[in-house]
Amino acid sequence: MSAVSTIARALPIPAGAGLARTLVERNARAFRHGWVTLVSGVFEPVFYLFSLGVGLGALIGDVDAGGGRMVEYAAYVAPAMMAAAAMNGAVFDSTFNLFFKLKYAKLYDSVLATPLGPRDVAVGEISWALLRGLLYSTTFLLVAAAAGVVHSWWALLALPAASLIGLAFAAVGMSVTTYLRSWQDFDYIQLALLPMFLFSATFYPLSTYDESVRWVVQATPLYHGVAMIRDLMLGDVAWGILAHVAYLVVMGVAGVLFAARRIERLLLR
Amino acid sequence: MISAHRLTKRFGEFTAVDAIDVEVRRGEAFGFLGPNGAGKSSTMRMIGCVSPPTDGSLRILGLDPATDGPSIRARLGVVPQRDTLDEELTVRENILVYGRYFGLSRAQVRAKADELLEFAQLTERANSVVEPLSGGMKRRLTIARSLVNDPELLLLDEPTTGLDPQARHVLWDRLFRLKRSGVTLVLTTHYMDEAEQLCDRLVVMDGGRIVAEGSPRELIALHSTREVLELRFAADDHTPYAAKVTDLAERVEVLPDRLLLYTDDGDATAAAVQGRGLEPLSVLARRSTLEDVFLHLTGRTLVD
16 A cells, blocks of 8 residues: 555545546536626626725725825725635635535535545535636736736736635635535525625725724634735735735635535435 | 445434345346335445445455445446436536546547447437436436446446336336346346346345345245235225135235235136135236235235
């Protein structure tokens, strides 16, 4: 037995056959029949950017982007829209779409009858969510650049950064989905997402909050996603950004492992 | 192909499969027969390596499902009880994508898809979506899909439940062809005619246990008589009549609407019944079937 498989067996990593890519391929084929969802994913952050950034921004003027640096409001809010869109896309894919496949289409019942294992299902579905997310964030970045709110070449790194946000949220979203019983339960997800979207220093700086509640905001994953992408798009990069990266990497890896375990529990009984 | 020893599956307190022993040989068609809830599907899921046994030993194709699940599944074909076709894909894509799950190349699955669509008589519907297909077509597609990896062992869980007679006969024909080409078939069913048509050997399960084992002919010889005489009287309760004919047959079984007399010569027994002045509404002497064995083994009110 190879050293790798010995280690794999000792660690709590659910079984897989390394064929997760075939599930991505399956999703890509299904997607060709229902490409209209692509449109909403592309336009959502763009609409926000123009409504809030450009429209409302005209009333607001410049804001403090941290360290006393003033930027126009659209440039301030655009990274937040990109981060929030990455979150929303990943959550939508890993909750609504996954719940449907899990409970109604029974997709994984037939997938797991093949060599694929629960790890392949988790990795495949999350990879697919990331690929879709990458398409959305690339489009958004192009629009934002055309609108003149991108201030640095560092902004190119906002693409992998948005994928990292996607990974973290898709992995946790998938884990949560395995606990859902009916469509009503999705309200709980909205209940978690909406305040995060509104209060994670998305529309105004963290300094707006009183010291005593800042830590609450800083504990949420979207705060780290927004801060990371904002630093990149404004070209304001320091070592501190790695803390945001680390937070999201840990969330993503733990989420994938947990999601695969849950799939195993649910379907391989 | 399959070797199970004291194989057990428990869900919490409930024992679905209770220490069964099963041997399936290469090239045969083997059946699990039993009423709903007998433990057939749980057994099939364990053989399909998607449900870990609670106890006992299980080896499939000489391998252990606990450690070699993916390599075993790579050589199995699975037709689940409910069609789990991918409704977001077309008929042809269902086969293509499923083949890719087995790690086959794109060229391989394309060639295989054409061949299997032909086999399942679905070539004309290749680019249709799955949803509007008839039940028989969906079932054939599920079987075609399960063959994409050229399985050595095909597991069919109630392959023809819910299909009309024509569709069942088409499916049986396809399964015969597979068997002739050397594929080992393992199927569950609660249709006796299906078991008699398809199975070389079978086990009857009830309450998680195996209650009988053998070829259809052996089971009939062992648990039934050569013929069965069915008597229907103008009465709601047939029990009183049973007492009057009980000495004319080896065994008498009371069903809600008729009496079954197990005998070696149905016509002679019918004559004897009439000789006693009894006048049934209808009299039918027929050969014994697996259904008689099944009813006998899995519970009925018996009058010996």
